[in-house]
Amino acid sequence: MTVRRLLLAGALCALAPALPAAAQDTPAASDANAAAPREIDPQVKAKTMTGTFGGERITYTATIGETVLEAKDGKPEAVIVTTSYVKTPRDASRPVFFLFNGGPGSGSVWLQMGAFGPKRVAIPSDARDDGAPPYPLVDNPASLLDVADLVFIDPPGTGFSYLTEGTDPEKYYGLTEDAEAVAAVIRRWLNDNGRWNSPKFLGGESYGTTRTATVVNELEGSTFNDVGLNGLILISTILDFAAREPTPGNEMAYIVTLPNMATAAWYHGKVEAPSAPAIAEEARRFAIGPFAAALLKGQDLPAAERAAVRAELSRLTGLSEEYLDYADLRVTAPRFYKELLRDRRLTIGRLDSRYTGSDYDNAGEYPDNDPSFYGIDAGYTAAINSWTRETLGFETDREYQAIGRDPGRQWNWSLEGQGRNAYLNVAPYIGRALRENSGLAVFAAQGWYDFATPFFGAEYSLNRTGIPQDRIEWHYYDAGHMMYVRDEDRAKLSDDIRAFIRKQQ
Incomplete structure (x- = not known):
């Protein structure tokens, strides 16, 4: 041209x-x-x-x-x-x-x-x-x-x-x-x-x-x-x-988004930590270590190791162990937006998880929209x-x-x-x-x-x-x-x- x-x-x-x-x-x-x-x-x-x-x-x-x-x-x-x-x-x-x-x-x-x-x-x-x-x-x-x-x-x-x-x-x-x-x-x-x-x-x-x-x-x-x-x-x-496409079999998508789940959960009072950088560093270490190892083992993951990883994942994300078990330890970001504050009847934003929104109802799997986009x-x-x-x-x-x-x-x-x-x-x-x-x-x-x-x-x-x-x-x-x-x-x-x-x- x-x-x-x-x-x-x-x-x-x-x-x-x-x-x-x-x-x-x-x-x-x-x-x-x-x-x-x-x-x-x-x-x-x-x-x-x-x-x-x-x-x-x-x-x-x-x-x-x-x-x-x-x-x-x-x-x-x-x-x-x-x-x-x-x-x-x-x-x-x-x-x-x-x-x-x-x-x-x-x-x-x-x-x-x-x-x-x-x-x-x-x-x-x-x-x-x-x-x-x-x-x-x-x-x-x-x-x-x-x-x-x-x-x-x-x-x-x-x-x-x-x-x-x-x-x-x-x-x-x-x-x-x-x-x-x-x-x-x-x-x-x-x-x-x-x-x-x-x-x-x-x-x-x-x-x-x-x-x-x-x-x-x-x-x-x-x-x-x-x-x-x-x-x-x-x-x-x-x-x-x-690295961020949660297509079946791509475990990296769950690894790289886990620290974001931890900082969002911390911001909304679902987990305890001194600061966002502190919980982010905890989540980084867990994501690239025990969590990555567990996901890569697939169906060969021993029950005891699965239970330990599930408990730490729950502590870092604010999600229940029951929910994590249903998701087989693999929670997509859209599901997280809906699930984190379901008990408050709120969703969180994709572009900025500080933002919250109210959906038509509270029963769905995914949010109706992104409150951090329509909010600006x-x-x-x-x-x-x-x-x-x-x-x-x-x-x-x-x-x-x-x-x-x-x-x-x-x-x-x-x-x-x-x-x-x-x-x-x-x-x-x-x-x-x-x-x-x-x-x-x-x-x-x-x-x-x-x-x-x-x-x-x-x-x-x-x-x-x-x-x-x-x-x-x-x-x-x-x-x-x-x-x-x-x-x-x-x-x-x-x-x-x-x-x-x-x-x-």
Whole structure:
């Protein structure tokens, strides 16, 4: 694919005249992410603003713009929207941090409006739901603009980004295909902003950590246009998918989620321990030791050993020995969400097990929904639309896809001949990048209460052969998948990453 030049050099580093909305916002032919025009002039909107970040007063240019990816014959195939925040005047010696969210199919709204953008949406910090609008959009002193320029990327099918009519989704919706598109956008942004020799950081959340691994493979694994990086920032890491799939016979799924069950049970008063880190460490040792040995013995597990493991499993998880016996010591995460607080007629969250919800009835095996998602999503959706449309002036009739369905439904999970259900593991890409770039380091952030990307699973995936351990930093937070929803952890996450960026320049 080729990339049409998007941003023109100028005093604001990223300014170009915008096409009238009527010419650029052709309604979707079949779905919210499709558009028909053969020729597309990219829309770019920019504003100069000021704010205080990390205690420093910063003037910056906020730019939301479209990058058009074309086929070899010049036909526009995808329009990818980036939102960048660049300190003015431009300083090419400053680091630039490229960010995206996960899904696949998730827009960058979560990291942009929740953690690192200059503005954030104010939602409850104590695991209560966000209620009804209005949702305050407030200054975000935790933004990283004092240490790096920020570029938020919405891959095709997420945010306002879309595939043009007639484009085959198979060209963009997949592990490698998505990475190629994101890498192309990053290279174009470096070209257009004169930032090839700036320190560079790449990172994401959830599937965004998977994308980080595949994109670093595209950027640093390429011999024709190599892009060196200083740091990878992984927030709620998922690299080894097989380790968390509870398919029959895969015992690792139960091993890596056990520590999460212990921290959730501790938080809700079902087990006793001095702290979440303390119960997590107890559970880690038991999970990789007696519990793993018991599961691997299968039906040869002696009765006495089974009884001892069942008793300790009950102590760590807060579940009854009877329930554990019925489950043959193998409790899936969805069953745990429903069972832990059944006596209180409550369920717990998947993204953040601090959250609780009430189901239609209390008799089911699985929760009706995830209270840690429906408890925050409305506030974020309102914030990103208000900020991009009303403040930055982006003009479009397309809906912002906070969680776009099309990419996930059509995603190609195969990688070098390995399908997702066979054994999908992108951690070796990070190992290779670390081995071949002595200046690269990894920052890994995990929440104690995150079942979507369990912390023990993340630790396991980055502790395998071929991955240097001396340049991986681990940081833990007293919240879940999106630890930044908690005020104290948003500040801690920001300070931790700020220190990491300064160290890696």
